[in-house]
Amino acid sequence: MKIKIIALGKIKEKYIKSGVDEFLKRLTPYCSVEITEINPLEIKDENLTDKVLLAEGEKILSCIKPTDYLVTMEIKGKEFSSEEFAQKIEELTNSGTQEIVFVIGSSCGIGKNVSDRANLKMSMSKMTFLHEFARLILIEQIYRAFKIIKKETYHK
Numbered sequence: 001m002k003i004k005i006i007a008l009g010k011i012k013e014k015y016i017k018s019g020v021d022e023f024l025k026r027l028t029p030y031c032s033v034e035i036t037e038i039n040p041l042e043i044k045d046e047n048l049t050d051k052v053l054l055a056e057g058e059k060i061l062s063c064i065k066p067t068d069y070l071v072t073m074e075i076k077g078k079e080f081s082s083e084e085f086a087q088k089i090e091e092l093t094n095s096g097t098q099e100i101v102f103v104i105g106s107s108c109g110i111g112k113n114v115s116d117r118a119n120l121k122m123s124m125s126k127m128t129f130l131h132e133f134a135r136l137i138l139i140e141q142i143y144r145a146f147k148i149i150k151k152e153t154y155h156k
Contacts, residue, residue, distance in 0.1 A: 007103075070118045073104045
């Protein structure tokens with residue numbers, strides 16, 4: 001299984017980068033993980049937000065293959081428990097899915113063009129997180145999912 005995370009923006013905080021790196025290292029035995037960072041476009045006029053999100057969306061979509069299973073992180077998406085998330089990853093693996101792509105948008109969200117392409121719209125919580133935290137939480141949950149799938153200790 002190959003997993004790609006497309007994220008708008010870079011991680012600036014060293015402690016978050018360190019956490020991301022640790023979970024990427026832990027994931028090595030289970031899957032291949034690639035992170036693609038895309039620079040968000042500056043929104044100078046709030047009336048142009050949708051237009052900017054569509055432009056960012058084109059950049060995001062250019063990184064996605066037609067065969068990829070796309071999961072967008074959206075506030076109004078489906079919430080999963082860790083066990084349900086693991087079950088979803090296992091179902092995708094068993095169905096022959098080669099690559100799962102997760103998209104974490106900017107502080108303004110993601111464009112309709114990306115949301116419309118999604119196979120699954122997922123929410124981490126009803127709370128809002130900084131995109132840096134969202135990336136760390138997502139990577140930790142992917143690691144946790146593989147530990148659950150393999151019935152290895154970690155998840156409690």
